[in-house]
Every structure is written in C-alpha cells, then in structure tokens.
Amino acid sequence: MKLKRFLLRYYPPGIILEYETNAELKQKTIDLLDLTVETDVEVLLNRIVRQEPLITESKRPHVRKLLYKLIEKQDCQESQQFYLFKILRAHILPLTNCAFNKNGDKFITGSYDRTCKVWNTLTGEELLTLEGHKNVVYAIAFNNPYGDKVITGSFDKTCKVWNSETGELYHTLRGHATEIVCLSFNPQGSIISTGSMDNTAKLWDTETGVELCTLIGHTAEIVSLSFNQTGDKLITGSFDHTTKLWDVRSGRCIHTFQGHRGEISSCQFDWEGGKCITGSIDRTCKLWDVKSGQCINTLRGHSDEILDVSFNATGSRLVTASADGTARVYNTMTGACVSILVGHEGEISKVCFNPQGTKIITASSDKTCHIWSSDTGECLQILEGHIDEIFSCAFNYEGDTIITGSKDNTCRIWKC
Incomplete structure (x- = not known):
C-alpha cells in the first residue's frame, strides 16, 4: 500500500487517505468527530501515527498542519453578525x-x-x-x-x-x-x-x-426520509406514527420504529449511521438504535407538536423545533436538554445547525429567522424583513451564508 495524497473533510472533521494497492486507487477515512479548538494536537497526532500504518513518521509534520487547519475551521466566532446581501x-x-x-x-x-x-x-x-x-x-x-x-x-x-x-x-x-x-x-x-x-x-x-x-408497508403518507452516509439504508417517517428502516439493496424493511402516539413529522440519521431521530406531533422526539431497532431515549419538554428535528454534523447533539414557538437542544448520548431556544412569537417549522455545530437557525411563522448559540441558547441575531411566514432556511457548507425562503414569494441571502 502506498499513500498518494491527503484530503480534508471539514464537517464533520476528518482526514481522507487516498492510497494505491495492487494498482488500484482506494480511500479510507480517519474520522475526528471529537475534534474541537481545545484538542491537544500532539496527543491526537501521536494516536493517529500509532494507529494508522499508512501515516509514517515522515508524514507527521504534514498531518500536524492538517489538524491545525481542521481546528481552525471548527472555530466559528459567535460574534459574527449576518447582514442582508440580496432580496x-x-x-x-x-x-x-x-x-x-x-x-x-x-x-x-x-x-x-x-x-x-x-x-x-x-x-x-x-x-x-x-x-x-x-x-x-x-x-x-x-x-x-x-x-x-x-x-x-x-x-x-x-x-x-x-x-x-x-x-x-x-x-x-x-x-x-x-x-x-x-x-x-x-x-x-x-x-x-x-x-x-x-x-x-x-x-x-x-x-x-x-x-x-x-x-x-406504511399505512399512511410518507412525509420524511433520510439515507445513511454509506447509502445502504434508508428511513421513512409516516403519518401512520411509525418510521421504517429499509435495506436499499433489497428493498426489505429491516425494522419498524414504533412508539410515537402521533404522526411523524421529521426523521434523520446521525453521521455514523448508528442512530436516528424521529420528531412527532405527539410532542416528543425519539432516539433510536439502528442496529437493534430499539428506542434509546424519548426526549420530552415541548408543549406542542414537533415539526422538525436535526443532528449536528458529528451527531453529538440534536435540535427539535416545535409549534410551541421554541426549539430545544439535547445531548445525544445522555438525552439531557442542553438549552431551550425561546424568543419566537410563532411556530418553528425548520431548524438546523451550522456546519461547525456552534450555531442554530430557526425559521418561524412570525416572519423571522433567529440565530442561536447552540451551547447557551442565547439568541445571537434576528433576521428580519420577510413579510410572511418563513418555512425554509439553510446554512452553506462554510457556515458564512444563510438563505431564507418565505411565503412572501422572496428568498433572502444573508452573509457574514
């Protein structure tokens, strides 16, 4: 095996090794899902060199540079304000x-x-x-x-x-x-x-x-679906109160995730594909083990329907958006509520993390989008100007541009 080149994946952080074996070009990925601005680079570097035979001592300086570059990308300043670029x-x-x-x-x-x-x-x-x-x-x-x-x-x-x-x-x-x-x-x-x-x-x-x-297999409308990263599995969320896990190659249903008492509104795999979440109009979000089909946790706290759910890029946290006008951030491992995002005057129909996982954006029927700190739940900024309900919002891959779509027939581009 001969290492040909390194490729970086910023969100979630990872280093992709492109190597040659038997005249064939292949790739393997070193996932660095726990990488933060506080990470001790030398400790991490030693571990990578020890565990990955393709990375020899001579490659150590180059890998060190890559790690610092990845850390720099994870550091997104909360103080950055978005401005309206185009209507x-x-x-x-x-x-x-x-x-x-x-x-x-x-x-x-x-x-x-x-x-x-x-x-x-x-x-x-x-x-x-x-x-x-x-x-x-x-x-x-x-x-x-x-x-x-x-x-x-x-x-x-x-x-x-x-x-x-x-x-x-x-x-x-x-x-x-x-x-x-x-x-x-x-x-x-x-x-x-x-x-x-x-x-x-x-x-x-x-x-x-x-x-x-x-x-x-579903007995009512399918309103949400999500592939895992390897593309061999799919989940479908339905108004029949269940989410089904499918084998993509055969079309066979592997598991039916049962337990919600209302229609499913949204479902998503985490990055590694071992877990998935389902949001329901029964006011709860459930976290599921994909392999066993068992419910790991039921996340409660909302006083009205959950309309959207989303993982951050690494899967360590998830956020739920509700018709009660709030969003809630949970620790995926413990199920603990990290923060409650309070401030909208109408239901929140869409929610997502920025790629770095430091910020969350919520789109609401109150005609505004709010940007929040995912750690503290503090509202960092309100994006105002639409004259009707906002039901779609998204960060770009770098996290420095947002688009918002509204029933007022316009789309707005916001930059920082």
Missing part, C-alpha cells in the same frame, strides 16, 4: 423549499408556481428556471457533494432529474399514485428516493431513471 423576487407564487449545493456557490428554490430555480449565491443572479412540472414543486435537492444534478418532486406525482449546469431534463420518474412530498439522493448520488402521499417510497437509478423498487 430575490424569486417566484410569482410562494416558495416551498430551498437548498445549497456542497460548496455553497449555488442554491435552488422550489415554488407553488410549478418551477425550480437555480441561483448564483455570490451574485444573486438567476441561472436557470427548471420548467415542466404540472403542479407545485414541493421537494428539491442537489446530488451533493457533486452538485451537477437537481431533483424536483411535485404534487403532479412525478420527480424530475435535471442537469444543474444546463437545465437539461434527464428523466421524469413516474409511478407514484399521489403527490411526492419528500426526496433525497443517496450520498453517492447513484440512487434517488422519493416519498409520497400514496403511503410508499420508491428507489430509482439516477443514471437510467429506472425504478429499482417500491418500499411498501
């Missing part, structure tokens, strides 16, 4: 969703006007309008980390696969009996999953547009 009169009808590509230089918006638009984040210029759906474009996604394709799921029962550079339509995926409300690429970009109000999810081959299988 985009994005669509002629309300927006449904927005999403960044991996490096954050582009983002997409979906709308009730039946289109998806591709935007240049740096200039605010509209690059493409993806037209062809016959009803609301509700769910949208890039094939990150590549970013050369976009998928759009519509109330017209179809999903379309597009070239994000040219706007060319590659495929129209037909087969669902009712509206498509959630979708995702697997992390490898080779498979697309769609979830529908027809109680099924489907898996599709990205290249050919051919349906691979239909995931049957």
Whole structure:
C-alpha cells in the first residue's frame, strides 16, 4: 500500500487517505468527530501515527498542519453578525423549499408556481428556471457533494432529474399514485428516493431513471426520509406514527420504529449511521438504535407538536423545533436538554445547525429567522424583513451564508 495524497473533510472533521494497492486507487477515512479548538494536537497526532500504518513518521509534520487547519475551521466566532446581501423576487407564487449545493456557490428554490430555480449565491443572479412540472414543486435537492444534478418532486406525482449546469431534463420518474412530498439522493448520488402521499417510497437509478423498487408497508403518507452516509439504508417517517428502516439493496424493511402516539413529522440519521431521530406531533422526539431497532431515549419538554428535528454534523447533539414557538437542544448520548431556544412569537417549522455545530437557525411563522448559540441558547441575531411566514432556511457548507425562503414569494441571502 502506498499513500498518494491527503484530503480534508471539514464537517464533520476528518482526514481522507487516498492510497494505491495492487494498482488500484482506494480511500479510507480517519474520522475526528471529537475534534474541537481545545484538542491537544500532539496527543491526537501521536494516536493517529500509532494507529494508522499508512501515516509514517515522515508524514507527521504534514498531518500536524492538517489538524491545525481542521481546528481552525471548527472555530466559528459567535460574534459574527449576518447582514442582508440580496432580496430575490424569486417566484410569482410562494416558495416551498430551498437548498445549497456542497460548496455553497449555488442554491435552488422550489415554488407553488410549478418551477425550480437555480441561483448564483455570490451574485444573486438567476441561472436557470427548471420548467415542466404540472403542479407545485414541493421537494428539491442537489446530488451533493457533486452538485451537477437537481431533483424536483411535485404534487403532479412525478420527480424530475435535471442537469444543474444546463437545465437539461434527464428523466421524469413516474409511478407514484399521489403527490411526492419528500426526496433525497443517496450520498453517492447513484440512487434517488422519493416519498409520497400514496403511503410508499420508491428507489430509482439516477443514471437510467429506472425504478429499482417500491418500499411498501406504511399505512399512511410518507412525509420524511433520510439515507445513511454509506447509502445502504434508508428511513421513512409516516403519518401512520411509525418510521421504517429499509435495506436499499433489497428493498426489505429491516425494522419498524414504533412508539410515537402521533404522526411523524421529521426523521434523520446521525453521521455514523448508528442512530436516528424521529420528531412527532405527539410532542416528543425519539432516539433510536439502528442496529437493534430499539428506542434509546424519548426526549420530552415541548408543549406542542414537533415539526422538525436535526443532528449536528458529528451527531453529538440534536435540535427539535416545535409549534410551541421554541426549539430545544439535547445531548445525544445522555438525552439531557442542553438549552431551550425561546424568543419566537410563532411556530418553528425548520431548524438546523451550522456546519461547525456552534450555531442554530430557526425559521418561524412570525416572519423571522433567529440565530442561536447552540451551547447557551442565547439568541445571537434576528433576521428580519420577510413579510410572511418563513418555512425554509439553510446554512452553506462554510457556515458564512444563510438563505431564507418565505411565503412572501422572496428568498433572502444573508452573509457574514
């Protein structure tokens, strides 16, 4: 085995080793999920050199530099304020969703006007309008980390696969009996999953547009789905009060996560894929062990429906957003509530961490987004200006740009 080069993964932190063995190029990753600004670099370096045979003593200085670079990326100043960079009169009808590509230089918006638009984040210029759906474009996604394709799921029962550079339509995926409300690429970009109000999810081959299988078993609408990082498993959250874990290769249901007393609103895998979370209108969030299918913890405290849940990049913390106007941050390992984010005057429909895990953004029906410290729960900034409900918000990969999408037909770009 011969080490060819190092690659860095900033969020969550890790070093990827590209090496050659038997004339074949391969990769292995050293995950550094516990890396913080307080990490003792020399202790960590010694451990890496001791445990990884590809990293010899001669590589020690280079790896030291990489570790310092990773630490620098994890250090996000709480004092940084975001300013309004652009207001985009994005669509002629309300927006449904927005999403960044991996490096954050582009983002997409979906709308009730039946289109998806591709935007240049740096200039605010509209690059493409993806037209062809016959009803609301509700769910949208890039094939990150590549970013050369976009998928759009519509109330017209179809999903379309597009070239994000040219706007060319590659495929129209037909087969669902009712509206498509959630979708995702697997992390490898080779498979697309769609979830529908027809109680099924489907898996599709990205290249050919051919349906691979239909995931049957839910007895009500599927409203949320998530792939694990290796792309071999999928979870689907349903209004039937359950979340199902599926084997992607066979389409077989591995586990049904049961225990919620209300509809599932959101579900997500953690980075390592060993755990997943489910938020429900029963006011609780449950943490599940993926291997056993058992509930590890039930996180309580909200006084109204939980509308969104999200892990941070490393999976060490999670956040829940509720119709009670608050969000709550929990320690994944202990289930302890770390902080309660209080300040919105309306329900919170969307919540996410910045890539560094130091900040949280919440989108609310009170027409504002709040930025919070994930450690203290302090409100660091309020993003104001939208004149109707904000239901979509996202950080870019660096954490220095935010997009907010509103029912006022506009999208706003905020920079720090």
